[in-house]
Amino acid sequence: MAGHKGQVVGYVRVSAADQNEARQLEALGAVDRLFSEKVSGKNRDDRVQLQQMLIYVRDGDTVRVKSPDRLARSTTDLLALVEELKTKGVALEFIDNPALNTDTPQGEFMLTVLAAIAQLERKTIRERQAEGIVIAKRKGVYDRVPKLSAEQVELARERIAEGVPKAKVARDLDVSRQTLYAALNGSGKYAEVS
Incomplete structure (x- = not known):
């Protein structure tokens, strides 16, 4: 050389x-x-x-x-x-x-x-990032915005207090009961909203 x-x-x-x-x-x-x-x-x-x-x-x-x-x-x-x-x-x-x-x-x-080790390291890092995103999505962290606004959650609370069944309130708001419960409990995406 x-x-x-x-x-x-x-x-x-x-x-x-x-x-x-x-x-x-x-x-x-x-x-x-x-x-x-x-x-x-x-x-x-x-x-x-x-x-x-x-x-x-x-x-x-x-x-x-x-x-x-x-x-x-x-x-x-x-x-x-x-x-x-x-x-x-x-x-x-x-x-x-x-x-x-x-x-x-x-x-x-x-x-x-x-070089093979470095490549493996990069691949592992990418996989971990991808896994992290999947887990975050599963937890709902990546969902853009809560389906219900703070005003809608407040309205739902009032209607439920008046005795309207939660299933009906959820239907009227066009969300699942789980979403309504999460909104009412201030859990998941609604932790910041409520």
Whole structure:
């Protein structure tokens, strides 16, 4: 993968909690060009040095980082960066995690496994969201508005107090008896109304 004049490009990132980059620099050893990030940005866009490094690297270069967490904030972030560098013909080397180096068959395999895990995570999150919506709908949380207005509920109370059967009141209001009972008890969607 390495071209004839490939450079070794170092990338270090110090978090707000640990402003000491000496350990990372020592681990990296001699590099042709160093990009050093001082911010603890959660967002890739906050990390100016990372962006500059991605623009700087050329086919045949190797990006050397102490560990994956210095480069990426999540598995998904890491995989996106690996893919971006791979497209440019740039290898990625992790001092602390050589098993993830992109220029080895083991590294390729490990990253494939990571990609599968990240995909599973995203799928699980989506499924949980979908389940949550189904449960919420079942509980009636997602129903847009209560079928009866506060005025109608008040009117129903008055009629029932006058002795009109609840079944008739419900029929007249064109709602089910359950809806009427919920409205009268101030339960479910009617908790806020009554």
